[in-house]
Amino acid sequence: MTISELAVDVQQLSHRYRGAERMAVDQLSFTVHRGEIVGLLGPNGAGKTTTLHAILGLLQPTSGVVQVFGASPLTQRLQVLPRVHCASVDVDLPSNLIVMECLQIFAKLYSVQNAASRIEDLLERFELTTLRRHLVATLSSGEQMRLKLCKALLNEPELLMLDEPTLSLDPYMAQKVRELLKAIQRERHLAILHTSHNMREVETFCDRILFLHEGRLLAEGPPRAILERFNSRSLDELFIRVAATGELIDVA
Amino acid sequence: MLHRVGISSPFGGNSWNGTSRGSRQRILAMFQRYLFLHRRSLIRVFDIFFWPVMDLLVWGFVTVYLQEAMPSPLAGLMIFLIGAMISWDIHYRGQQAVTISLMEEIWTRNLVNLLIAPLRLWEWIVASLLYGALKVGVVTILLALLAKALYAFELWQAGWMFVPLAVSLLIFGWAIGLLTAGLLLRFGYAAEALIWGIPFLIQPFSCVFYPLSTLPPWAQGIARCLPSTYAFEGLRLILQHGSAPWTIWLPIVSLNLLYTLLGMAWCVWMFRHARAMGHLARLGQT
Numbered sequence: 102m103t104i105s106e107l108a109v110d111v112q113q114l115s116h117r118y119r120g121a122e123r124m125a126v127d128q129l130s131f132t133v134h135r136g137e138i139v140g141l142l143g144p145n146g147a148g149k150t151t152t153l154h155a156i157l158g159l160l161q162p163t164s165g166v167v168q169v170f171g172a173s174p175l176t177q178r179l180q181v182l183p184r185v186h187c188a189s190v191d192v193d194l195p196s197n198l199i200v201m202e203c204l205q206i207f208a209k210l211y212s213v214q215n216a217a218s219r220i221e222d223l224l225e226r227f228e229l230t231t232l233r234r235h236l237v238a239t240l241s242s243g244e245q246m247r248l249k250l251c252k253a254l255l256n257e258p259e260l261l262m263l264d265e266p267t268l269s270l271d272p273y274m275a276q277k278v279r280e281l282l283k284a285i286q287r288e289r290h291l292a293i294l295h296t297s298h299n300m301r302e303v304e305t306f307c308d309r310i311l312f313l314h315e316g317r318l319l320a321e322g323p324p325r326a327i328l329e330r331f332n333s334r335s336l337d338e339l340f341i342r343v344a345a346t347g348e349l350i351d352v353a
Numbered sequence: 354m355l356h357r358v359g360i361s362s363p364f365g366g367n368s369w370n371g372t373s374r375g376s377r378q379r380i381l382a383m384f385q386r387y388l389f390l391h392r393r394s395l396i397r398v399f400d401i402f403f404w405p406v407m408d409l410l411v412w413g414f415v416t417v418y419l420q421e422a423m424p425s426p427l428a429g430l431m432i433f434l435i436g437a438m439i440s441w442d443i444h445y446r447g448q449q450a451v452t453i454s455l456m457e458e459i460w461t462r463n464l465v466n467l468l469i470a471p472l473r474l475w476e477w478i479v480a481s482l483l484y485g486a487l488k489v490g491v492v493t494i495l496l497a498l499l500a501k502a503l504y505a506f507e508l509w510q511a512g513w514m515f516v517p518l519a520v521s522l523l524i525f526g527w528a529i530g531l532l533t534a535g536l537l538l539r540f541g542y543a544a545e546a547l548i549w550g551i552p553f554l555i556q557p558f559s560c561v562f563y564p565l566s567t568l569p570p571w572a573q574g575i576a577r578c579l580p581s582t583y584a585f586e587g588l589r590l591i592l593q594h595g596s597a598p599w600t601i602w603l604p605i606v607s608l609n610l611l612y613t614l615l616g617m618a619w620c621v622w623m624f625r626h627a628r629a630m631g632h633l634a635r636l637g638q639t
Contacts, residue, residue, distance in 0.1 A: 118631050125631075151631070157469050160631035175628075182471040193462035195386065202389050209382035210470045212375050236393075252466075 107171070108260045108292035109133035109156055114165035115316075116151055125151040126162070127316040135259070136290040140303040140324075142336070143313035144344040149296045150191075152313075153262055156294070157187060169260060183211060188253035189264035190246065196238035200229065200248060203237055204255065211256035223251040226281060242269035250278065254285065261286075263295045267302060279306055300336035310336075314343050379472050383480030387454060388487075405442045405492050406499065412438040413504045433592050434562060435506045439496045440588055441561045443489050443519050444581060445552050447526025450485025451478075452533045452548050459537070459636050468633055474624060478617070482527050489523055511591045517602075518584045518591075524609045525580050529555065531616030535623035541636050560585050580608035 114129040126148040133139045141149045154160045155167050158174030158181065167173065172180040194203050201220070208216035224230045227247040232240060240248065246269050253261060266282070267275035279302065286293055297303050303310060304324045312320040312327070320327055324336060333339040391397045416434045454477075458464040467477065497508040508515065533551055536544040558572060559581035568576055576582040583605045587597040627633045 116631065150634075154631065154634050159465065159468060159628065159634045161625075161629040179471050179473070182469060185469070187465075187469055189465070191462075192465040194466065195461045195463045197394065197461065198386070198389050202385075206382045206386050206389075207466070207470070209378050209385075210467075210472050212378065212471075 106135050107132055108135050108137075108169065109294065110166075110168040110171075111152070111156070112166045114152065114155060114162050114167060116148075116155065116160065116162045116165075124163075124316045126155070129165070129313070129316065129318055131311055131318065131321065133260070133292050133294055135292050136286075137309065138286060138293040138295060138307045140307035140310040141294060141296045141313065142300075142303060142310055142340065144340070146315065147313040148316040149313060150264070151316075153187070153189075153264060153294070153296065156262065157185070158182070183256060184258060185260045185262070186253040186256055186258040187262040187264070188246075188249040188266055189262075190266070190268050191264065192249075194237050194245065194248060194252060197236070199234055199236050200224075200240075201233045203248070204252060207252050208255055213255050216255075219255060220251075223254055227251050227278075243271060243274055246270060247274075247278065250282075257289065258291070259289075260292045260294070263293060263297075265297055266295070267297070267299065275302070282306075298340075300340055304336050312339075312343065314347055319343060376473070376476055379476045380480045380483070383472070383477055384483050387457070387480070387484040390457070401488055401492060402495060405446070405496055408438055408442065409435070409496050409499055409503075413500065413506075416504060416506075432504075432506055433589055435500050435504060436508060436511065436588060436592055437561050437585060439493060439500065439508060440519060440522055440585065441556065441559075442496065443493055444522040444526040444529075444559075446489045446492060447485050447523040448530040448533065448552055449526075450488055451481045451527055451530025452537065454481035454484060455534045455537055456548075459542075464636055465634050474621065478531070478620070481530075485527065485530070486523060489526075493519070511588060512595070514591050514597065515588070518588055518605075521580055521584050521605045521609055524613060525584075526552075528609065528612035528616040531613070531620045535616075535620040538620070538623040538627045538633075538636070541632065555579065555581065558582065564589065577604075578608070580605045580612070583608075 110132050112130050114126050115124055116126045117124045125146075129148065129152065131139075141152060143149055151160070155162050156169060156174060158178050161175055167175075169181045170184055174181045174185075198206070204220045204223075205216065208220060213219055221230070224233055227250060229244065229247055229251065232244060237245065237248065246266065250266060253263075261282075263282075267278055270278060282293070283306070285291060295303070295307060297306075307324060309321070309323055310327060311318060320331065322330065328334070328336065328339065331339055331342075333342070391401070412434050416432060419434075420432070455464075458467060493508075500506040500508060511518075529551060533544075533548045536547055558568070558576045559579055560568065560576055561581075565573060565576055565582060565586055583601045587601045587605075590597040624633075627636070
């Protein structure tokens, strides 16, 4: 694998928040390649959000190196950010704008060419066309999540970070969104870094998973291989074991 | 540091524009974002005008009362209170517009969307300043018209000199706005009381409604460090004598330049500090 095929390269990443007793992330190293879907898993407080924030340049890690497409998201943010986007359940869109205004503003911020047709295409794909004149605040949580995904795909990113993208979607819509994201990912050879507590989704959606606990990487590999290696029937079972004991016993 | 780079990805799709045209587009986007807030919210439109109009009514009637109660040579001076109130509002609204732009993003949990967008910090600041200037311009015109209709006070009797004095007060408002935005970045919601209170900390030393000589010597020392003091002294002289000496412009320009640079440096420093601490994405929660 050559450097140019790396979307994300995290080496020895550590971060401790001021006043915290333990490290939020501790000596974490991993890579994400172009065209790969990687799941970032772990119980609450495992360090998933801190890792995502470090990749997005939202925090300066205590130590370690983060590179996105070979550039630092901290010091070369204008080389990194146009090629990256993120949709998170914890980040809202301006509720006091209508759907079209919201997307138009972000299209301008990302210098999207042919913005009008791009917006129409995304609204249609995510079944939001009829809501284009609606105030964001009046959308259901599922509709808002789909709008966040539209916004996250506006600039045709090469790396997409998804934080619980299907949490507020009903099973039918969640399945549709997963299929749509898979299709877009194949079309564009997109790298996706995905966090979710829906283990079934992770098993089917991700090519590879990173299992974190208390800021450390416990296991890494394709979902099937991880299950075999740790003698587990499902990721759900494995997740509960990690959350309860804080460790994984390698049987391979 | 924020670099000026154009991106041409070999993988197509994203085509972020690092040129001045791209900057204009992003500034316009942020400016529109704030304008759209008022499009369908009467409450927000009402909020722009309510407090300045209430202030004008109070100070206007105080002026009328003092004019009636005082001997005629002094009564003419009292009209200055209305001009001072309108001018102070320019400074205050300028400060508020910068800070509220940032508060708005925290309230709506939209801050992270902007921080991960290829938007330069200065582009965002410029959009906030323009939004503030527009609000100040509209409110000042309304207040001037109301003052003329209700109290026969003509703001334009100050002549063309009023324009640069008003601009200097607006710039000082922006500088204080950058200071308060920095506090918000550093301390989150905990700094909210300071954000609303800082303009009122400055007001007594700015000699808005009284001459500099009214203050005790220790307070005069503080007042001389504020560009607003010279602007209000100048405004008083213009309303009283029809002109002000050119010498007031040296402290006004130099102090405004100093405070604006300090405000920018403080804001950038606090931004970097908040990022280093990991506070940026958690601002709405602290």
